[in-house]
Amino acid sequence: MIEKEPPETERMVVVLVAFVMGVFWISTAAGELLNCLAALGSLLELSSSLLALTVLAWGNSVGDLVADLAIAKAGQPAMAMAGCFAGPMFNMVVGLGTALVIETADIYPQAYQLHFHTAIVIAFVFLLSSLMGSLLVITWSRFRVPRFWGFSLVGLYVVFMVVSILIAKFSG
Numbered sequence: 001m002i003e004k005e006p007p008e009t010e011r012m013v014v015v016l017v018a019f020v021m022g023v024f025w026i027s028t029a030a031g032e033l034l035n036c037l038a039a040l041g042s043l044l045e046l047s048s049s050l051l052a053l054t055v056l057a058w059g060n061s062v063g064d065l066v067a068d069l070a071i072a073k074a075g076q077p078a079m080a081m082a083g084c085f086a087g088p089m090f091n092m093v094v095g096l097g098t099a100l101v102i103e104t105a106d107i108y109p110q111a112y113q114l115h116f117h118t119a120i121v122i123a124f125v126f127l128l129s130s131l132m133g134s135l136l137v138i139t140w141s142r143f144r145v146p147r148f149w150g151f152s153l154v155g156l157y158v159v160f161m162v163v164s165i166l167i168a169k170f171s172g
Contacts, residue, residue: 033059034056037051037055037056038051047168047169049117049119049168050165050168050169053119053161053164053165053168054161054165064083064084064087064088067083067087068080068083068084068087071083081145100112117171118167118171119164119167119168119171122160122163122164122167123160123164126156126159126160126163129156130153130156130157133149133152133153133156134149134153137149
């Protein structure tokens, strides 16, 4: 007689190996996509910051967009709204935090020098204004998101993209 389920002792090992292999394949695919993007940028003579700001950022956000729209359409708008803020915040805290820990560990006795570019300061200003604006507008609207605020955030993003593209184009 053939068993349909693996024994309990082997199930955890199989799940762990599958998880590690999934991370490996995602990392490999992401690395190859970044290499292709870099090659495309050098062929078209585009700066890497401009490519990261547009193509890479949009590609990174498509999964969140699809998931948040699906959750909102399923009748869970509060969960979708939380996902809009929690997903990118988790990525920033864990992704950037891990990268900075690794970098500072490599150069340990010295301090890691952050090199601020104008684009980073502009991005921070736009991010802070959108988050603070969202906090104020949503609070004043009794925790409902008015339609005008959605259009305002899209407009703010368009202005941010224009400013960032101009900075990337003319700063070298």
